[in-house]
Amino acid sequence: xxxxxxxxxxxxxxxxxxxxxxxxxxxxxxxxxxxxxxxxxxxxxxxxxxxxxxxxxxxxxxxxxxxxxxxxxxxxxxxxxxxxxxxxxxxxxxxxxxxxxxxxxxxxxxxxxxxxxxxxxxxxxxxxxxxxxxxxxxxxxxxxxxxxxxxxxxxxxxxxxxxxxxxxxxxxxxxxxxxxxxxxxxxxxxxxxxxxxxxxxxxxxxxxxxxxxxxxxxxxxxxxxxxxxxxxxxxxxxxxxxxxxxxxxxxxxxxxxxxxxxx
Amino acid sequence: xxxxxxxxxxxxxxxxxxxxxxxxxxxxxxxxxxxxxxxxxxxxxxxxxxxxxxxxxxxxxxxxxxxxxxxxxxxxxxxxxxxxxxxxxxxxxxxxxxxxxxxxxxxxxxxxxxxxxxxxxxxxxxxxxxxxxxxxxxxxxxxxxxxxxxxxxxxxxxxxxxxxxxxxxxxxxxxxxxxxxxxxxxxxxxxxxxxxxxxxxxxxxxxxxxxxxxxxxxxxxxxxxxxxxxxxxxxxxxxxxxxxxxxxxxxxxxxxxxxxxxxxxxxxxxxxxxxxxxxxxxxxxxxxxxxxxxxxxxxxxxxxxxxxxxxxxxxxxxxxxxxxxxxxxxxxxxxxxxxxxxxxxxxxxxxxxxxxxxxxxxxxxxxxxxxxxxxxxxxxxxxxxxxxxxxxxxxxxxxxxxx
Numbered sequence: 001x002x003x004x005x006x007x008x009x010x011x012x013x014x015x016x017x018x019x020x021x022x023x024x025x026x027x028x029x030x031x032x033x034x035x036x037x038x039x040x041x042x043x044x045x046x047x048x049x050x051x052x053x054x055x056x057x058x059x060x061x062x063x064x065x066x067x068x069x070x071x072x073x074x075x076x077x078x079x080x081x082x083x084x085x086x087x088x089x090x091x092x093x094x095x096x097x098x099x100x101x102x103x104x105x106x107x108x109x110x111x112x113x114x115x116x117x118x119x120x121x122x123x124x125x126x127x128x129x130x131x132x133x134x135x136x137x138x139x140x141x142x143x144x145x146x147x148x149x150x151x152x153x154x155x156x157x158x159x160x161x162x163x164x165x166x167x168x169x170x171x172x173x174x175x176x177x178x179x180x181x182x183x184x185x186x187x188x189x190x191x192x193x194x195x196x197x198x199x200x201x202x203x204x205x206x207x208x209x210x211x212x213x214x215x216x217x218x219x220x221x222x223x224x225x226x227x228x229x230x231x232x233x234x235x236x237x238x239x240x241x242x243x244x245x246x247x248x249x250x251x252x253x254x255x256x257x258x259x260x261x262x263x
Numbered sequence: 264x265x266x267x268x269x270x271x272x273x274x275x276x277x278x279x280x281x282x283x284x285x286x287x288x289x290x291x292x293x294x295x296x297x298x299x300x301x302x303x304x305x306x307x308x309x310x311x312x313x314x315x316x317x318x319x320x321x322x323x324x325x326x327x328x329x330x331x332x333x334x335x336x337x338x339x340x341x342x343x344x345x346x347x348x349x350x351x352x353x354x355x356x357x358x359x360x361x362x363x364x365x366x367x368x369x370x371x372x373x374x375x376x377x378x379x380x381x382x383x384x385x386x387x388x389x390x391x392x393x394x395x396x397x398x399x400x401x402x403x404x405x406x407x408x409x410x411x412x413x414x415x416x417x418x419x420x421x422x423x424x425x426x427x428x429x430x431x432x433x434x435x436x437x438x439x440x441x442x443x444x445x446x447x448x449x450x451x452x453x454x455x456x457x458x459x460x461x462x463x464x465x466x467x468x469x470x471x472x473x474x475x476x477x478x479x480x481x482x483x484x485x486x487x488x489x490x491x492x493x494x495x496x497x498x499x500x501x502x503x504x505x506x507x508x509x510x511x512x513x514x515x516x517x518x519x520x521x522x523x524x525x526x527x528x529x530x531x532x533x534x535x536x537x538x539x540x541x542x543x544x545x546x547x548x549x550x551x552x553x554x555x556x557x558x559x560x561x562x563x564x565x566x567x568x569x570x571x572x573x574x575x576x577x578x579x580x581x582x583x584x585x586x587x588x589x590x591x592x593x594x595x596x597x598x599x600x601x602x603x604x605x606x607x608x609x610x611x612x613x614x615x616x617x618x619x620x621x622x623x624x625x626x627x628x629x630x631x632x633x634x635x636x637x638x639x640x641x642x643x644x645x646x647x648x649x650x651x652x653x654x655x656x657x658x659x660x661x662x663x664x665x666x
Binding site: 057059061064072080109129131133134154159166181 | 297449455558
């Protein structure tokens with residue numbers, strides 16, 4: 001069981017106060033089929049401040065080809081929400097874990113039951129990318145009472161008047177969407193990522209983490225000059241889809257850590 | 264009739280959150296929320312603008328060929344023992360009801376200053392209609408179609424290309440309509456600034472289910488007047504096939520305030536309402552075929568246009584409050600009905616509306632003495648090759664038969 005106690009938000013704020021830039025890598029629950037849970041403790045040891053655990057969903061509309069493929073492989077090999085949570089519960093990364101899945105997984109299980117099952121698995125927070133501010137209420141209330149922090153996304157398409165309302169409701173951190181598009185690697189960091197980070201930093205003291213399109217250590221370092229930290233997902237998963245080992249994925253997270261520590 | 268939101272007229276506007284009763288909503292990635300809000304505002308403005316309404320009506324008349332006629336089927340009526348009327352959406356330009364919605368939305372897209380249309384398609388009817396509107400209005404067009412459908416509807420792919428559209432093959436998941444919707448939504452997420460998502464059914468995030476029904480309301484509006492002229496009043500029963508449910512929503516909306524019985528017919532292998540399990544996918548809360556963990560299941564139907572695991576949220580609501588009834592028929596029953604209408608009336612229907620007729624054949628005992636209006640939502644030209652192969656016993660074609 002995860003030995004981490006406390007909240008994701010306090011943890012990230014205290015890491016930030018110590019001068020660190022925050023690193024949140026991503027793991028697909030059930031990929032690679034053999035050894036995916038080793039990534040959890042491995043990433044923590046490589047310097048992750050927290051991490052996302054993806055619970056694969058059949059229709060991931062916010063995900064590009066890389067995460068789609070990993071999810072499809074995991075599902076084809078029998079990955080399901082209960083199984084993923086059971087396996088996560090047997091790990092002890094010592095840092096906060098964040099479930100990342102689509103709303104129907106939570107809706108189908110029932111808000112309270114899903115929130116409690118996350119808690120039992122040692123998970124601190126949840127990201128449901130197809131559940132925007134206007135629809136989040138019933139889930140967020142159930143999550144709040146179960147002690148699960150609901151992280152909301154802010155996108156470059158949001159008008160200025162919308163951002164403060166999202167920032168107000170988010171828990172843990174504010175997830176700034178780095179570009180107008182789905183998850184996946186890009187050759188260069190989008191200018192929208194820096195702009196997003198600036199717009200959010202201007203209006204909140206909550207940790208501002210940028211994800212989507214953050215593809216390598218130098219891009220991570222670039223965005224971390226403005227943002228408090230990054231989520232990196234496709235760049236990690238792609239390495240394994242191309243035949244890289246779990247250890248190599250952990251090594252890549254260590255490289256990201258080193259790049260952020262140089263900022 | 265009582266329900267949550269009983270103060271709203273049935274098939275009126277949804278509430279501020281885009282709900283019909285408990286169903287609907289706007290479950291989209293944050294990136295798309297402003298686009299949905301912008302679309303809702305633009306639609307509200309356009310429908311109140313006499314100039315927009317006039318342009319839309321002119322296109323329906325002068326381009327799509329409306330009004331579509333209502334045909335009384337004397338031979339089929341004699342065969343079945345009750346009066347059968349057909350609302351002939353098969354006679355519209357591009358061969359189905361889909362053109363109504365497409366012209367309305369393309370006009371709206373143009374008004375909003377968008378330069379590109381993106382759409383999903385199953386059978387290809389909506390894709391062809393969208394490509395047609397894009398050609399007419401001088402817009403770019405990208406259509407996503409599942410790999411399975413690209414194969415079984417190859418001619419429609421060629422038609423779309425001919426019309427200047429780019430057809431992209433959706434290779435993920437079941438490679439049918441559901442996955443084409445996923446790909447179209449992803450495309451929209453990335454190109455939202457200049458691209459208009461022209462959704463083809465009464466599904467998706469608010470305002471689509473409402474807006475698409477409004478653009479198809481002309482089906483029901485015309486049919487009501489035509490029935491008045493033809494038989495002196497409304498029919499006893501209105502029947503329509505249900506994939507997402509756009510032609511059904513259009514025709515039901517013309518009769519919902521009357522005593523007329525409304526019957527939606529789903530394929531047995533894609534009966535979202537029949538299974539009665541709510542879920543959220545593609546932007547709205549509705550009935551949804553899913554497994555014990557909430558993973559969306561693959562629908563299976565001989566008809567590509569109905570191969571969809573969900574259903575429009577308003578249909579879920581109509582089922583919930585008991586205003587419409589939803590039945591299911593098997594692929595075998597559909598093929599029989601397809602041939603029956605061809606032989607008795609000289610009208611080859613699309614496989615989709617053949618579902619409605621299949622239910623009428625099955626329910627003929629309870630329909631005796633009544634007058635039944637079927638929404639003949641499309642013509643069968645696109646399906647004859649597939650049906651020929653099935654009737655010839657071609658093993659590949661038989662695989663498309665699931666029930």
